Amino acid sequence: PSPSISSVTFFPTDPSFTSTLQSYIRNLRFTSTTTPKPLFIVVPSHVSHIQASIICCKTHGLEMRIRSGGHDYDGLSYVSKAPFMILDLFNLRSVSVDNGTAWVESGATLGELFYAISQKSKTHGFPAGVCPTVGVGGHFSGGGYGNMMRKFGLSVDNVIDAKLVDVNGNVLDRESMGEDLFWAIKGGGGASFGIIISWKIKLVSVPEIVTVFKIEKSLEQGVTGIVHKWQYIADKIDPNLFVRVVLLPVNKKHLQSIKAKFIGLFLGNGQELISLMNETFPELGLSFDQCIEMSWIESILFWSNYPKGTSLDVLLDRQPQQEKYLKKKSDYVQEPISKENLEGIWNKMIELKRPALTLNPYGGKMSEISEFETPFPHRAGNIYKIQYSVTWKDDGVEAS
Numbered sequence: 001p002s003p004s005i006s007s008v009t010f011f012p013t014d015p016s017f018t019s020t021l022q023s024y025i026r027n028l029r030f031t032s033t034t035t036p037k038p039l040f041i042v043v044p045s046h047v048s049h050i051q052a053s054i055i056c057c058k059t060h061g062l063e064m065r066i067r068s069g070g071h072d073y074d075g076l077s078y079v080s081k082a083p084f085m086i087l088d089l090f091n092l093r094s095v096s097v098d099n100g101t102a103w104v105e106s107g108a109t110l111g112e113l114f115y116a117i118s119q120k121s122k123t124h125g126f127p128a129g130v131c132p133t134v135g136v137g138g139h140f141s142g143g144g145y146g147n148m149m150r151k152f153g154l155s156v157d158n159v160i161d162a163k164l165v166d167v168n169g170n171v172l173d174r175e176s177m178g179e180d181l182f183w184a185i186k187g188g189g190g191a192s193f194g195i196i197i198s199w200k201i202k203l204v205s206v207p208e209i210v211t212v213f214k215i216e217k218s219l220e221q222g223v224t225g226i227v228h229k230w231q232y233i234a235d236k237i238d239p240n241l242f243v244r245v246v247l248l249p250v251n252k253k254h255l256q257s258i259k260a261k262f263i264g265l266f267l268g269n270g271q272e273l274i275s276l277m278n279e280t281f282p283e284l285g286l287s288f289d290q291c292i293e294m295s296w297i298e299s300i301l302f303w304s305n306y307p308k309g310t311s312l313d314v315l316l317d318r319q320p321q322q323e324k325y326l327k328k329k330s331d332y333v334q335e336p337i338s339k340e341n342l343e344g345i346w347n348k349m350i351e352l353k354r355p356a357l358t359l360n361p362y363g364g365k366m367s368e369i370s371e372f373e374t375p376f377p378h379r380a381g382n383i384y385k386i387q388y389s390v391t392w393k394d395d396g397v398e399a400s
């Protein structure tokens, strides 16, 4: 028998209401007293709690906000202007890995998923985002991109089944929901179609040794020329290689400038990487001693900025390393930006002092999948995605 729903329902008068609400708010912009609050929160531990919540919302005309990891950039999983409740899935987070596939519940984080895979196999991985605290539910239902997408596509390109509760409370799997609905939840925004409880994924093969690197270049070291060249090779090189560029303004008293971090994952060893880079991207000047060979699961920690030797257990930590106020938007770049225009962008970043740009290369597997295959349409023809982000630490309108 399932525990009664009252034991997993929190009203504003309950002592743990505020901590439950805030524990998965991942953008401090939505922690203010003026942020609309839910009438109550249900933290289901059983599917019957989800079904009862649906009936309750329909009967009382409430909006339901579904929250898995709470990383939505604009708080969509826990804020609404209409009267609403939150269905918070953090207790539904089991992961079971079996023979090259896994069932993962939506409330699991990517870190928990990666950790569970690594406990079963050294040669399996899964293509998904690199931030370990992102929730599976929102990530998969929006597509899910990460540093293996040039080789294996998005997370949803590797989803093979799912369990969902529909608006009438029916529990459906791929067969009973039909291919149209199954198509829609793989990138079309899950909450428009139901509550996805769990996903069956196909794991991918990764080598026992992968290679990572992180190189910084300043304006004086020729950032403009290097980024310009990167645009011509990043989506065309061997799909085993993913090179992200993070551009940041430098705001020192005597130096207003730009720096770029080139962060790489190569599904192969350091020697192979060096010969590939010498052939295709010598401008970066990557040397063998800047390459670090490690297992795929260790590369997840590297990409999350954990120091070498950090225990894999940090992947089970559901709290991010830092909480911030943030705003992020993205564009897709289909023609390389000229050097003159890159310099114009640098000048604007220097003037504004805060914005960071992250360039994620496409191509490879992403170009082989039709734009109609899933609701995520950004496939062939995109060189890279550019994400503009601003983060800040102080509360208030002025800081925003």
Ligand SMILES: Cc1cc2nc3c(=O)[nH]c(=O)nc-3n(C[C@H](O)[C@H](O)[C@H](O)COP(=O)(O)OP(=O)(O)OC[C@H]3O[C@@H](n4cnc5c(N)ncnc54)[C@H](O)[C@@H]3O)c2cc1C
Pocket: 026, 065, 066, 067, 068, 069, 070, 071, 072, 073, 075, 076, 077, 089, 106, 128, 129, 130, 131, 133, 134, 135, 136, 137, 138, 139, 141, 142, 143, 144, 145, 146, 189, 190, 191, 192, 194, 195, 196, 197
């Ligand atoms: C620090 C940070 C790093 C990120 N890095 C990446 C990255 O590398 N790659 C990438 O692709 N994205 C990245 N993202 C974006 C992230 O993938 C999306 O914001 C994703 O939707 C978050 O999922 P969540 O479950 O944590 O979010 P939530 O806020 O819980 O949910 C997001 C949306 O999905 C809906 N939803 C959640 N769970 C379900 C469910 N079970 N059923 C139906 N609807 C549901 C919610 O209602 C909401 O509309 C990042 C975000 C942050 C804040």
